[in-house]
Amino acid sequence: MKPKSIRIRNLPTHLLLIAVCLFTSSSASKIGENCGSDNKCDAGLSCQTCPANGNTRPRCSRTQPLSPTSKVKGLAFNRYSWLTTHNSYALAGARSATGSVIVAPMNQEDKVDEQLKNGVRGFMLDMYDFQNDIWLCHSFQSKCFNFTAFQPAINVLKDMRTFLDGNPSEIITIFIEDYVTAPQGLTKVLRDSGLSKYMFPVSRMPKNGEDWPTVDDMVQKNQRLVVFTSKSAKEASEGIAYQWTYVVENQCQFPPWKNVLLVFEFKLFEYFYNFFSFLLLFEVKNCFLMLLFCWV
Template sequence: MRFHLLYSHALIYAPLKLLFVAAFLFTYSSTLKVGETCSSSSDNCDAGSYCGSCAANGNTRPRCTRIQPINPVTKIGGLPFNKYSWLTTHNSFALTGRKSGVGSDLLAPTNQEDSVTDQLRNGVRGLMLDMYDFNNDIWLCHSFGGRCLNVTAFQPAINVLREIQAFLHKNPTEIVTIFIEDYVVTPQGLTRVFNVSGLNQYLFPLSRIPKNGEDWPTVHDMVMKNQRLIVFSSQSSKEASEMVAFEWNYVVESQCEFYY
């Protein structure tokens, strides 16, 4: 009788084991890597990739695709920082498929499929962050009317700033620029959140930012001095009150029109 029970158990166990292996293999292969053919209807590519084709280069079969820029410094070195082009993302924090940091559903538009950490790993070097006073803190919101709401609040700014700090710490030759769409009215609000994040050690000082269109220091110089974080604010008052550069004193923006 004991033998019979053991034998029966083995018969039951074997199919379960096979079922487990099959399920594991199915789960493991459920996402596709860059370059693998895919179906645009299911779009089961890895995170940060999308299923698409490019007829311009003869690639008519849909494949998982990720576009990663070439680091311009690897092509030609020794130039001033402003002589290079750096990939920048708009509303870098507005990640799809997430709830608000306060737990509510988000009604705000989203712009990104990758976290800020993944954007930086993939070659992004400029981040546009909308900062607001919210819940007695500084938050990243994609909002309107200068007010952050539960349904437009993504997360506290400190979270993303710490992601940037971790990237700069691990990559000592990289430079990151932050463009703040600034709705913060709390006195020294930006100063406080940057202090807490640990980013101050990398800040490029306001006194060194060139004026009147002059060239910036070279990338090598900025790296050697460990001044690898440039921060601009959309509020002119922050330059005097918090030593954060007012962006339109130093940068220009190409004008464009959208046609639908």
């Protein structure tokens, strides 16, 4: 008895449909789409609910701020509120540009160029001398290590220059937590990144609480980059504004017991960094095995 053959018409079409279905089912969810505990959302999105808005079902979300100048125009620069990120470079899941695993707190879900697209206009960057260059590190004791170094600062600064080049009405502010000791180190990295041409001069900054120039004026003069350093001496030596001459911040007062806890946590963190050089995580089913290798 001869076996019967089965004919499938339009076989290429069937295969194409199957491939499309498989691709669709495996791709990450887009903004506004439902998501679950696996949190499989596109890059830059997170699985969230918003009960205040009646949205109790988890959806892939991103908070997109409005540009403050879209609400009212003609005000002084300091009369607007600008969205700013802390440790803007500390990307979750990042690996050091040195090739090392990073053992340092990570604050951001988006890279700096993505933050710019999402409306962030202020960036807090920790800059250190490292490997004969200026690096962005989330470190301690005023030193940068392989396992606290994220990347050379010029990479992020070039992203900012690209944004300013392509958006001639936008202004960026950089707050530098400054551990750089190399002579003219900040000046050099700003110049090499191409940002120097946009810098707002210290000579135009108000020192006694007066209003800043208007946003329109800063845009017209193409002085669209405001840079502050945490080192007061660099205002005279490099022409970079010392932040506390021009900036104020609200004070956060912890209760005494919490101050003690914070000191303890810092000391524990410092001890860990001083005595351990590597932190390796191995996933074993649903558990993690932590191996700590001590300095010899």
